[in-house]
Amino acid sequence: MDGLEADVCVVGAGYAGLTAARRMQQAGKAVVVLEARARVGGRVWTDSHDGIPIDLGGTFLAPGHDAIRGLAAELGVGTHPTNTAGKHVLVHDGRVSRYRGLFPRISPVAIASLGLNMARLDAMAKKVSLDEPWTGRRARDWDARSAGAWLADRVHVPLSRSLLEASVRGLWTCDPSEVSLLHVLYLIRSAGGLNVLLSTKGGYQQDQVDGGMQTMANRMAAELGDAVCLDVPVRAIFQTDGNVRVEGDGTTVRARRVVVAVPPALAANITYDPPLPVDRAQVLERMPAGSMFKAAAVYDRPFWRDDGLCGESVSTKPPIETSYDCSPPSGDAGIIMGFAFGPYARDLSRLSAGERRTVVLDTYRERFGLQAGSPLHYVDHDWAEEEWTRGCSAAHLPPGILTQYGHVLRTPCGRIHWAGSETATVSHAAIDGAVRSGERAAQEVLAEP
Amino acid sequence: MDGLEADVCVVGAGYAGLTAARRMQQAGKAVVVLEARARVGGRVWTDSHDGIPIDLGGTFLAPGHDAIRGLAAELGVGTHPTNTAGKHVLVHDGRVSRYRGLFPRISPVAIASLGLNMARLDAMAKKVSLDEPWTGRRARDWDARSAGAWLADRVHVPLSRSLLEASVRGLWTCDPSEVSLLHVLYLIRSAGGLNVLLSTKGGYQQDQVDGGMQTMANRMAAELGDAVCLDVPVRAIFQTDGNVRVEGDGTTVRARRVVVAVPPALAANITYDPPLPVDRAQVLERMPAGSMFKAAAVYDRPFWRDDGLCGESVSTKPPIETSYDCSPPSGDAGIIMGFAFGPYARDLSRLSAGERRTVVLDTYRERFGLQAGSPLHYVDHDWAEEEWTRGCSAAHLPPGILTQYGHVLRTPCGRIHWAGSETATVSHAAIDGAVRSGERAAQEVLAEP
Numbered sequence: 001m002d003g004l005e006a007d008v009c010v011v012g013a014g015y016a017g018l019t020a021a022r023r024m025q026q027a028g029k030a031v032v033v034l035e036a037r038a039r040v041g042g043r044v045w046t047d048s049h050d051g052i053p054i055d056l057g058g059t060f061l062a063p064g065h066d067a068i069r070g071l072a073a074e075l076g077v078g079t080h081p082t083n084t085a086g087k088h089v090l091v092h093d094g095r096v097s098r099y100r101g102l103f104p105r106i107s108p109v110a111i112a113s114l115g116l117n118m119a120r121l122d123a124m125a126k127k128v129s130l131d132e133p134w135t136g137r138r139a140r141d142w143d144a145r146s147a148g149a150w151l152a153d154r155v156h157v158p159l160s161r162s163l164l165e166a167s168v169r170g171l172w173t174c175d176p177s178e179v180s181l182l183h184v185l186y187l188i189r190s191a192g193g194l195n196v197l198l199s200t201k202g203g204y205q206q207d208q209v210d211g212g213m214q215t216m217a218n219r220m221a222a223e224l225g226d227a228v229c230l231d232v233p234v235r236a237i238f239q240t241d242g243n244v245r246v247e248g249d250g251t252t253v254r255a256r257r258v259v260v261a262v263p264p265a266l267a268a269n270i271t272y273d274p275p276l277p278v279d280r281a282q283v284l285e286r287m288p289a290g291s292m293f294k295a296a297a298v299y300d301r302p303f304w305r306d307d308g309l310c311g312e313s314v315s316t317k318p319p320i321e322t323s324y325d326c327s328p329p330s331g332d333a334g335i336i337m338g339f340a341f342g343p344y345a346r347d348l349s350r351l352s353a354g355e356r357r358t359v360v361l362d363t364y365r366e367r368f369g370l371q372a373g374s375p376l377h378y379v380d381h382d383w384a385e386e387e388w389t390r391g392c393s394a395a396h397l398p399p400g401i402l403t404q405y406g407h408v409l410r411t412p413c414g415r416i417h418w419a420g421s422e423t424a425t426v427s428h429a430a431i432d433g434a435v436r437s438g439e440r441a442a443q444e445v446l447a448e449p
Numbered sequence: 450m451d452g453l454e455a456d457v458c459v460v461g462a463g464y465a466g467l468t469a470a471r472r473m474q475q476a477g478k479a480v481v482v483l484e485a486r487a488r489v490g491g492r493v494w495t496d497s498h499d500g501i502p503i504d505l506g507g508t509f510l511a512p513g514h515d516a517i518r519g520l521a522a523e524l525g526v527g528t529h530p531t532n533t534a535g536k537h538v539l540v541h542d543g544r545v546s547r548y549r550g551l552f553p554r555i556s557p558v559a560i561a562s563l564g565l566n567m568a569r570l571d572a573m574a575k576k577v578s579l580d581e582p583w584t585g586r587r588a589r590d591w592d593a594r595s596a597g598a599w600l601a602d603r604v605h606v607p608l609s610r611s612l613l614e615a616s617v618r619g620l621w622t623c624d625p626s627e628v629s630l631l632h633v634l635y636l637i638r639s640a641g642g643l644n645v646l647l648s649t650k651g652g653y654q655q656d657q658v659d660g661g662m663q664t665m666a667n668r669m670a671a672e673l674g675d676a677v678c679l680d681v682p683v684r685a686i687f688q689t690d691g692n693v694r695v696e697g698d699g700t701t702v703r704a705r706r707v708v709v710a711v712p713p714a715l716a717a718n719i720t721y722d723p724p725l726p727v728d729r730a731q732v733l734e735r736m737p738a739g740s741m742f743k744a745a746a747v748y749d750r751p752f753w754r755d756d757g758l759c760g761e762s763v764s765t766k767p768p769i770e771t772s773y774d775c776s777p778p779s780g781d782a783g784i785i786m787g788f789a790f791g792p793y794a795r796d797l798s799r800l801s802a803g804e805r806r807t808v809v810l811d812t813y814r815e816r817f818g819l820q821a822g823s824p825l826h827y828v829d830h831d832w833a834e835e836e837w838t839r840g841c842s843a844a845h846l847p848p849g850i851l852t853q854y855g856h857v858l859r860t861p862c863g864r865i866h867w868a869g870s871e872t873a874t875v876s877h878a879a880i881d882g883a884v885r886s887g888e889r890a891a892q893e894v895l896a897e898p
Contacts, residue, residue, distance in 0.1 A: 144625075177852075285714050286737050400624045404792060
């Protein structure tokens with residue numbers, strides 16, 4: 001077993017871990033990053049076809065995502081807007097229709113209910129503290145409820161309710177009954193509004209990264225060089241005599257401190273000696289990740305634009321609930337990227353590869369025309385099946401967890417520091433949040449003597 | 450590394466695993482049981498002081514617990530009733546009062562509300578299917594709500610609500626906001642009524658085992674002899690070519706099938722190759738266990754009985770919410786066993802051993818008199834701190850889990866069978882349920898060619 005020495009060991013080479021490692025290395029620390037996979041990027045993964053990048057993991061940047069944008073600028077990586085020119089497609093009640101803007105052309109009653117309840121959720125979210133969401137007069141009551149139960153009790157127009165349920169399912173990639181209302185409000189607060197989370201232009205789906213979202217991760221890893229060890233799942237972290245010993249498969253690192261930057265369900269599987277405090281150990285067992293299924297169809301060009309469509313679609317018919325135009329800015333290809341969330345992603349995971357392809361392409365054909373059924377290339381990915389991710393896009397908190405356990409999320413345990421988008425306040429659960437959490441963890445470590 | 454061969458490997462030597470192993474051995478199968486701890490019994494653990502048994506884990510038997518009673522009879526182990534002669538103590542609003550029966554002497558309004566809502570919960574529970582609780586017209590709605598939110602919305606008399614919250618906290622050892630209303634109803638249905646769960650005479654606390662609850666586990670282990678390997682945490686289960694390979698620390702077992710009989714949070718930490726199906730893998734990450742703290746004070750005799758008290762107490766003042774008389778039937782000693790549940794158990798886990806003792810004994814003194822403050826022996830235990838348990842008494846299901854994932858709880862995954870009280874229908878989450886689950890898993894395996 002290789003024995004390495006470092007000032008700091010980082011567990012996980014996603015955006016959080018790489019950012020932390022790079023900042024600490026820039027500050028003169030010797031770092032070693034242990035990554036379970038054969039690649040860096042974590043929940044960001046850019047696949048390709050004929051040299052055309054296809055983001056099968058985290059993909060988009062919002063206007064306010066300054067940390068990841070700063071990183072892109074530092075590393076000389078450009079971005080381009082997600083296409084929004086053209087109409088959206090709505091599939092509802094067996095009908096396919098087209099619309100412009102955030103709201104589909106549904107009944108005025110449903111629109112009014114949707115607007116009212118989105119405004120209500122935004123107003124509630126404004127009362128949630130980013131740093132201490134467990135404070136606040138209504139925090140315990142909101143945390144005791146699932147978002148699903150709240151929507152069932154408060155939203156009485158069926159279509160409005162089902163669109164809001166779809167929004168929660170998309171944001172937290174689980175059934176709305178699984179996630180605390182307070183955690184949904186926290187996400188809204190963290191993003192600056194529900195509209196921001198759901199929008200393309202001006203919102204969370206506004207931009208994409210030239211060459212794919214993994215580009216900055218690859219460049220950070222190149223800078224870090226030999227400090228990044230791939231194919232080393234970490235099994236145990238020992239704290240003894242002012243040091244840590246991090247044991248991975250085939251490699252052991254001795255360091256002064258360790259930054260754990262993997263999703264909670266994976267951090268829960270590491271053996272800690274001495275054991276983590278009870279609250280910290282329990283919260284790791286109370287942060288399951290949801291399921292996300294992404295399916296990319298690659299065409300010779302974005303033909304739907306000729307038809308006046310932007311590539312974005314929303315459907316109340318499962319499993320593919322939304323799609324976006326993820327074509328490269330070069331114009332060399334057209335890519336439709338479809339998403340299935342939570343229970344619908346799990347439904348797809350039970351099908352064979354061929355069945356999944358058929359289901360997805362039937363959907364695309366219905367929304368974008370006959371041509372959509374015959375792509376040059378098709379690829380899909382189920383993040384819940386990845387051993388070293390166990391679900392995407394981020395861990396959600398079931399009812400009762402944020403108010404009881406939230407205070408331990410960022411608290412170091414001796415020489416163990418915690419990073420990852422789940423620990424972020426601004427851009428919570430987003431890639432920008434992962435970068436911010438890496439910066440924060442690096443600052444924590446650098447502030448220590 | 451030792452290589453063992455068997456027909457069946459059993460992971461975990463709690464009541465589920467030992468029962469399964471014994472039944473299969475009786476049917477002529479060669480079994481090997483791998484147990485992480487240096488003892489058998491799992492969440493049942495009988496400590497002792499001067500030869501007097503002290504049950505710091507599962508303790509009680511209900512009248513309908515026929516499976517564990519049958520096991521006791523088979524193994525020649527007797528039981529004795531928990532003492533109920535005398536009055537109960539209620540601590541509420543800074544006052545200590547005494548009462549007889551299930552209901553304390555509180556305001557008639559609170560009594561009426563308590564009775565009404567217990568009847569309502571019982572009526573709802575009767576509509577829950579034991580075998581398929583995810584069916585039923587209201588199942589999804591009940592599963593979308595936490596028990597805490599339901600109580601907050603439906604029970605308007607504060608004392609009644611706080612006693613019902615305490616009941617849920619005691620039954621599922623977590624904050625009521627963490628557990629699905631449907632899972633609470635399932636537990637009620639599985640026990641035959643809320644009164645049964647909360648009662649001593651005629652209920653879940655009716656009887657105790659002579660020599661302590663671990664006695665039958667020890668006798669089963671003695672029958673199994675060398676087949677039980679202690680100190681072998683299981684790390685990985687491989688399924689290949691019609692066989693399983695179970696890898697534990699220092700020992701590997703090759704067998705035809707494996708029965709996994711450990712709590713879900715521990716089963717989640719085992720590496721499975723091939724990986725478990727997504728639903729099965731995800732449910733293991735969605736079944737956290739709560740916290741239970743038990744504190745035993747041993748006296749020369751049960752002196753509270755002289756004072757007309759039975760030793761049972763209920764308090765609305767945390768952390769010690771209930772106590773029972775756990776004195777041995779011999780009369781050689783008096784034992785008061787106090788319980789703290791969920792958040793109150795965690796509060797105690799943050800104190801030093803000395804502070805915990807002071808807090809507990811102050812409580813006992815307030816309820817049972819000056820003498821209670823000076824026991825011959827004091828011992829407490831926090832089950833959430835046990836590496837090979839990670840919380841007690843059983844895993845609860847957060848909102849949205851039972852309806853979405855319940856169907857996989859007992860479904861074998863290839864050659865992997867699942868046991869444990871969490872998989873039981875009758876006596877769900879109780880020791881009797883663990884035994885029943887072991888019988889069921891043994892039958893599954895024996896039915897295979």
